[in-house]
Amino acid sequence: MLALNRLVEEKDAEKILEYAREFHGHVCPYLALGIRASLIAMEELGVGRLDYSGSVDESILAMVEVNSCFTDGVQVTTGCTLGNNSLIYIDLGKTALTLVKRSTWEGVRVYADAERLRKYYPRGTTELFNRVVKERRGTPEERKRLWELWEEIARTMLELPKDEFKIERVRVPPVEQAPIVESVRCSKCGELVMETRVVYINDEPFCLRCEGEVYRAVVGRGIVDVSPRGC
Structure with a gap:
């Protein structure tokens, strides 16, 4: 993933999204939102994507508060994953990421408010989403139209200004490293x-x-x- 590390360093959100598409299976607004929130948190905290040494040492932790498409955007961008024990899932149901340095336990929390982001959705998108995804009764034509809209909105999410997010400095209680057990x-x-x-x-x-x-x-x-x- 050396190429992905470079893209994150260059903040090339569009190309990161293509990696995320392969990982997640499709492109959608909250996948892109996870990328954008991660890039903001990494910039604020002054850290890069986890490299080989960082992932072994769990030097950076990503704490997500929801198990949604947002979290896959976080995993791809930060390199913090469930498997390398650098991703912590806190079951709060909020679209939020806290990125933390293990060395100091200083972190940055980035929260996205769904209601504030609705202004970026074309008219009728929510109703279409409800039929196709929530109610599982959309027609093939409606499904195709939704995926087209999702791509369009996702690219908007990649460029959201920082003031659309709640960004705060936090200090996190220490978290033990993953133990090695028999x-x-x-x-x-x-x-x-x-x-x-x-x-x-x-x-x-x-x-x-x-x-x-x-x-x-x-x-x-x-x-x-x-x-x-x-x-």
Whole structure:
């Protein structure tokens, strides 16, 4: 991703969006909004995209408050991802990113207000979105028109002025680095599981699914409890 690092350094939002398209699967306003918010936060904090060393050390953390298209824009732009343990998901349901330096725990929070951004949407876009995406009953023609509008609005989001965002300096309580733990084999299914996610019954290890314990999962509506019977 050396080319992407360079594009972020150059603040080439249009080309970053093309990387994000491949990662996310499509272009939409909030994917672009995640890119724009990330570039603002990185500039304010004086940091670049995570490189090899930074991602191993988790030197920069991105804290997102919503699991939406916005978050994929953040992951692509900052290099902070769920897999490299530099992305933290806080289930608050707000379109906001806090970018933090682990060395000082100083950060910048960038919040986008959906109501303020509606003025950038062409007339009828919200109603079209509701039919196609929210209600799942749009015609092929309506779906095509929505994707065209999404591309148009996304490029507008990439150029939003800073004063459309709430930007504030913050100090974040320290967050531990991802621990390295041993794996234990479940006595029932035979699969390896992190020892921190094992339940012992009569000194025998069981994974949470086999034991029937409730565990947590991130689904469309946020973090939910999952039981053997489903969400």
